Structures are given as C-alpha cells and as structure tokens.
Amino acid sequence: MIKENLKEVEARIAMACERVGRDPNEVTLIAVSKTKPVEMLQEAYEEGVREFGENKPQEMRDKYPCLPSDIHWHMIGHLQRNKIKYIIDKACMIHSVDSARLAQAISEEAGKHGLVIPVLIEVNMAKEESKFGIMPEEVWAFVREISTLPNIRIEGLMTIAPFTVHPEENRIHFRNLKKLSVDIGAKNIDNVNMRHLSMGMTGDFEVAVEEGATMVRVGTGIFGARDYTV
Ligand SMILES: *Cc1c(COP(=O)(O)O)cnc(C)c1O
DSSP, X not given: OHHHHHHXXXXXHHXXXXXXXXXXXXXXXXXXXXXXXXXXXXXXXHTTOOXXXXXXXXXXXXXXXXXXXXXXXXXXXXXXXXXXXXXXXXXXXXXXXXXXXXXXXXXXXXXXXXOOEEEEEEBOTTOXXXXXXXXXXXXXXXXXXXXXXXTXXXXXXXXXXXXXXXXXXXXXXXXXXXXHHHHHHTTOOTTEEEEEEEOOOTTTHHHHHHTTOSEEEESHHHHOOOOOOO
C-alpha cells in the first residue's frame, strides 16, 4: 500500500509542477510518519524515501536508532524548549520555530554540539487561534530578531494551512506565504536565506506546489489514516 501511495503522491506532485512549469526536483516530499510504527517507515525507506517528518521530539528520538542513518529527519511539530535536547543532533531541520525564546534555546543547544541547525519560521497565515506560528505581519521583525543567533540558520518559512475539504481555499495562504518569503529574501539579511517554503499536506499539497512549495509534508496520503486511540 505504501508503495502505491508514494507513486500516486509523487505523480500528483509532478503533475502540479507541470501545470505551472516547475521542475519536480525543486519539491521535496517529506513522509510524515508520526504515530506510525518503524516497520512502516522501513517499508517507505525501501521504496526510496529518505525524508521523514515527525512532530514529537521523543518519538523522533526513539525511532532514530531503529532506522538507517542516511535518513533526514524533519522536526515539523510544536517544540517545547525542554525537549530540544532529544532531537538537536538528529533533526536535519526544525520547521516549527515560533518564538524568540525557542529560537534562542535551539541555538544554545546546537552550540553545545558544535552544530548550526537549519530552521524555518512557522507562520500562522490564516491567523487561526488554535494554531501556533508567528502572525504574518510580525514575521519581518521576528526574522531580524533571531537572525543574529549564532547556531541557527534561517532557511525559509513554513505554514500549516487550515483544515478544509476544499484545497482551493488555502491557495491564498500559500500564495501570501510565498510572497512574504520573496520579500524577505530580497532584503539580503545576514544569516537569512529564503530557499525553502514548507507548505502543503495530504489535503492540499498540489495547490501548495502550484504556489511554490519546496517541501510538502504528507502523512495520511502515504501511510494511511492515523489512529490516536492506541
Ligand atoms: C501531521 C502533520 C502533517 C501531515 O498531515 P497529513 O494530513 O496526514 O498529510 C503535516 N505537517 C504537520 C506539521 C503535521 O503535524
């Protein structure tokens, strides 16, 4: 099932790219494996997947030693400062930086390991009260504030769009995030490079790709529905 799902998602990404004249190689598919057992990750690995996304630090820490070391682990979920230590030497990127205190703590912890860790700034594009993330109008000041931290490197923006059965409704949020990233990138701020846009999930990744996503985070579409009751 994972094999067929992967083929289908990859084909849909390729078609979305074709519709807007993008090169599919510009889009990285992150297989969001949260709640799924390592056997399923292994199966995806055998189909060629090397980018995995987890949203809980302990879960990433626990899965990490069970799987091959050439996997790139993306921390995509809300991160508490006291849990950074579980993943700082395991994550290739943290997609969910949403406060200056968190950015500071990540930089400090990375410093202890002699690392400079790539991070994305999570933006709450739809201004949903239930969501984490920096408000769009505050991103500029936030970027400047954390750009001076020595052990993080700002590599772009991330958003979790509202849940909807109509993906077209999220187009405006993806388009606005892209615009924000282009505007910030044009300012050439030290230590800031807007090369990545992490946006799009199972329900809306094609629209996100059409609007410029460089990373899509797909869980259900690859691994099937999650069961939170076990
Ligand atoms: C769970 C999760 C996803 C994947 O969601 P699906 O709808 O299953 O594709 C993507 N991004 C984040 C931040 C997540 O927590």
